[in-house]
Amino acid sequence: MPHILRSDDIAFLLYDVLGIDDIATRPAFSETGREVFDQVLATAERIAEDHFQPHAAKLDANEPHFDGEQVHLIPELRHALDAYLDAGFLAAPFPPDLGGMGLPFTVHTAVSAWFAAANWSTANYPALTSAAANLLAHHASPEQKETWLTPLIEGRYFGTMCLSEPHAGSSVGDIRTRAEPQDDGSYRLFGQKMWISGGEHDLAENIVHLVLARIPGGPPGTRGISLFIVPRLIDGQRNDIRLIGLNHKMGCRGTVNCALSFGDVDGATGWLVGAPHQGLAQMFTMMNEMRIGVGMAASALALTGYLHALAYAQDRNQGRPLGAKDPAQPMVPIIEHTDIRRMLLQQKVWAEGAMALSLYMASLVDRQTSGDAEEARDATLRLDLLTPVAKSWPSEYGLRANEIAIQVLGGAGYTRDWPLERFYRDNRLNHIHEGTRGIQGLDLLGRKVPAQNGAALTQLLREVAADAQASALPGSETLAEAAQKIGQTTQTLLAANDPETMLANATLYCDTLGHLVVGWLWLRQAEAAHRLLPQATGSDAAFLQGKIAAYRFFLAHDLPQIQTWSTLLASLDRTALDTSAAQL
């Protein structure tokens, strides 16, 4: 079937909109460059198509099961991961001294999008491993790196993150798992962990759990949490870790997710990473990248859903044009119908807009690591501000895109004969993990916006307004007006001087700012298309015209929401707060 992603669209975003080939000339990326990126992306496309997509439906229908001894997964998953590892994708983003090729994070994110779009459940295993490896690369001792990081990067070991507990999810400061120090410098861990993706399987020689726990005597709350390496096997022997049970999910079914018990017998052996009580801070060094990764997955699922719906709409004949109802005339492809066309363009706007946001955020990570002091500082400011948006907006509008992708297919879209309903089920997760939608809104409006006297937001709004005013594309002035409106609204909210009232509709604030940023990135896409159009012909020209049309659609259909929501936000509406539990 393909329709995974469009390589021309990914290239357009990376090079023509975000200028990643320019970033690649910097010393930090000296071993790479556009030619390498194109090869890497082409290989990702091929492996996604040959090894990831073919077993996606089968994996969804045959979720992991535990026979009391071990967790079973379909063999195609292991074969796909072998192809992924053989091509070097796990190592690629790590620096050469760690065995990688120093691939820019932006290109790595685009590569990951191919795998997430083809088969998100399978793609999660290396993604989790990469995140665990990254954490160790930042915080582990040289000896720990040699023992645990190297086999993770080689893909011989897989990794997990163990934060939540049955009684503590969003409220991570309330975790209770304790780590008792031993004479040999190791620790014994006791406690239960919940929602552990990749927590048990036989896909790798070992599983390296990165576990948050408390060292007795430490401070309460978030300041008393430490990070531990707790492997499934030590010298080939099972550590004291027990699978409590698998979680049976709505979607993303091929990714094992489970509850684990540490220390049922005499304690699970683990080793402290870095200094005591730094666990949450250490975990948060990776938070921007991890949340960008959630947004990327949501975007990838939205895009592949769009492309499947588009192909169906071109192929399926049904009905006739308005005013041409002669039943003797042949039926037309449904893409000719008004509402189908609207649903496709709306998906394009949301899905391509979300992917532009994800790759833009990734490019900020690269600017942060490779730019001079000023560029790095600006990138960090923007990155910190927009991470909640980059996690939330694609989760919201990617899901909506998948919802209408089903609608394009009608009854067929509602069956498991087509992958659309699976994309929709999978994508529903993205508002939940790595910080719920509500947490993102609180983080944005409660912390990120007020930080440094609002410097990050001011800078963003100024840049959006300047770009909009400089644009010759019709309607761009409304984008500048929207930026201004958000600035005023934010001042009203901050002046409320009452956190509860200010944050009562923080989720909506996050959507509102998301619309502005995505609108701005659509402006940048449309400007790039406008610039390239004179040299383009045929399908290339149509592609570029489509970008301009999508920008126009965004301005007409989506951008006006900013004014509506801002008015609501500025009214400091407390209706929900003032409604008691008994009244609900």
Place this chain on the structure above:
Amino acid sequence: MPHILRSDDIAFLLYDVLGIDDIATRPAFSETGREVFDQVLATAERIAEDHFQPHAAKLDANEPHFDGEQVHLIPELRHALDAYLDAGFLAAPFPPDLGGMGLPFTVHTAVSAWFAAANWSTANYPALTSAAANLLAHHASPEQKETWLTPLIEGRYFGTMCLSEPHAGSSVGDIRTRAEPQDDGSYRLFGQKMWISGGEHDLAENIVHLVLARIPGGPPGTRGISLFIVPRLIDGQRNDIRLIGLNHKMGCRGTVNCALSFGDVDGATGWLVGAPHQGLAQMFTMMNEMRIGVGMAASALALTGYLHALAYAQDRNQGRPLGAKDPAQPMVPIIEHTDIRRMLLQQKVWAEGAMALSLYMASLVDRQTSGDAEEARDATLRLDLLTPVAKSWPSEYGLRANEIAIQVLGGAGYTRDWPLERFYRDNRLNHIHEGTRGIQGLDLLGRKVPAQNGAALTQLLREVAADAQASALPGSETLAEAAQKIGQTTQTLLAANDPETMLANATLYCDTLGHLVVGWLWLRQAEAAHRLLPQATGSDAAFLQGKIAAYRFFLAHDLPQIQTWSTLLASLDRTALDTSAAQL
């Protein structure tokens, strides 16, 4: 678990808002009355709780399967249907001369909501049977009624509607199934039918398929379609009907849905209902009721999702209030958190608003059948206008409600340990069957609004504006302004004088009018609550205050969308139409 529906809310809507007890005094309903309604509703609640809800998750996990001989369903389904039939629910809405008790359609709709909320998949079997019986009650000959209608009403036979074919779904005028007349007055049918709910099972003595087909020589298109009774068994022998295959759906998995082949051997025997070539018109006599039924199911799923989320939010402790972060303090129920409260109230507004719309529409059916000439005419006008809205709005906002119900539970909501993800999967169907979302928009703006020079819309807008202006509840004037805005927008659209442009965003028009009608019904709920409050105490008073709070929330959060969407609609935006297939 219960949390199916709230009986006090249903009673409030039926009696205090819609005045159904007044309607019940009319001669048409002489055998009923409020006392009877309350008994019937209490019985529905009990059977829904005891027999429908308990097997809902099991049925979802064990969908119907075909072993090559017959379709198997879990036995609990049969037991639940026995309880339903024994209580007389199938017969209840039919007139006494057909064996029923002449229950008003509004009360029947409320009864059906209990079963849909408890277990929609199981509830579909009697709902389909009731619809088939209703069609025969209107159009079949006395002899056909005796042979087929009586056992349907008794629940010994079950019914189906066979409209779609593999190549013809929304475009029903393109069906090809043909019916060859025989010497004995019967017909032999040849063709394939798709998406047949209840198409094959062993739950009843027989299945009565109501099949649309063409008699050779008839006119092409929709005007040459006839309606036939085609039973699964004739005198105990299998008719020439073959199960091609079951459809495996995203949700609503317990309701058999399949493709059937008629006449693989020598033709399936059937009998014409009424005159030739009247099939579509006959089918459409039931369309208002059937589409109200879809909206009711969407509303019921939204409501039960809300009540489950509400119970969870009162029970689950997590985190602490803003500004009280001392980890030594106990965690609070999540209903105390801003964003949870907002998500609950938003669900309440959408779910209770959708149910109010469904029951209001049902009350129009009762006014149509029991009122004097003027009342009947007005009810018909309103009913025809708003049927697309009553089908679409609950499907859209009911689904959104289920989406955020999952979010209230976080990770738990994403697992199959809780029913929230099932409600969401089930509810996704409602935009698709009985006329897709796009079809509803075209029907509303292309046919219903322009009919009779816009009389129905004018009357509606006038009534909404008058009620809003007469209200002393703060903010009601914005409802009157919204009605005015929709009036102006509609004139602009009709004046476009180009069907393609006028209908380019017809789906959005349908949402816009839906917001107005639901806002008006919230005003009516809030007015009723305001009227009753002085006599109420305790939880009754809290319930009424909650209705007023929900109205306030609707005014602040939902109503403003009417202005935004109307502006877009009045701009006659053609972006999607003008974007070519190659540009998508």
